[in-house]
């Protein structure tokens with residue numbers, strides 16, 4: 167604001183977030199499994215499937231089999247993907263697996279970007295053990311999502327952010343940068359905790375998150391405060407409708423979600439709830 171109040175609050179938030187993720191980096195994957203009963207893996211799988219990354223490549227025909235190895239792509243088309251708050255590479259590896267195994271696309275590549283060098287270091291260690299290790303399909307960028315000046319405008323096909331955006335200081339600034347770096351027709355895709363509609367499920371969920379998660383943080387990672395912070399940041403993040411409004415406000419077109427796995431209430435909205443809204447997928451297309 168004019169009085170500088172928000173600036174102080176913002177810098178406090180940024181340094182708090184930095185300390186939280188430096189502290190949780192080593193235990194991050196184990197803690198995610200424990201806190202979500204492994205469900206975060208299903209959410210991430212669903213997120214990536216719903217985006218369908220990679221460009222579908224035809225399998226080589228029998229006539230060209232002598233020149234191409236079986237299954238090799240006939241056209242070297244590729245997507246340039248930017249995975250923001252890419253942390254430990256959890257999303258990046260799924261994006262590349264999907265592009266490679268489902269779309270037979272061996273060229274699509276991912277820039278894993280995170281503000282925190284310790285989270286990126288965990289990602290590097292992890293990616294070194296995957297099939298993508300020396301393929302040139304992964305690169306790393308230490309950057310604040312609100313200032314992606316290292317990335318040129320209109321150069322990215324797909325921007326993903328999973329369980330990251332609620333930690334950023336300004337959602338509008340983040341969305342503005344996402345819009346800038348995406349090519350026209352490029353897709354913004356976000357997986358984030360959201361609001362649970364069903365009152366009974368909400369009660370159970372709130373008990374679990376405010377009661378058990380800080381306790382597990384204390385017992386497993388020796389760090390109650392960071393996990394308390396993470397739970398509170400979920401509470402403060404805007405609900406589905408409000409977040410959709412912010413995405414539209416940044417200039418994106420929001421496609422209507424339809425599908426058999428949705429109840430009537432959800433059909434035709436611009437988001438897809440997972441586990442009753444505990445998590446949610448939002449997408450926007452740059453016109």
Ligand code: SAM
Pocket residue numbers: 183187250251252253254255256257279280281282285309310311312327328329330333334335
């Ligand atoms: N996307 C991964 C996943 O789904 O497992 C990691 C999510 S982790 C909960 C959140 C990540 O956001 C952390 O790695 C943290 O360092 C990063 N982060 C926090 N503030 C950021 C910012 N302003 N810009 C970029 N990354 C940020």
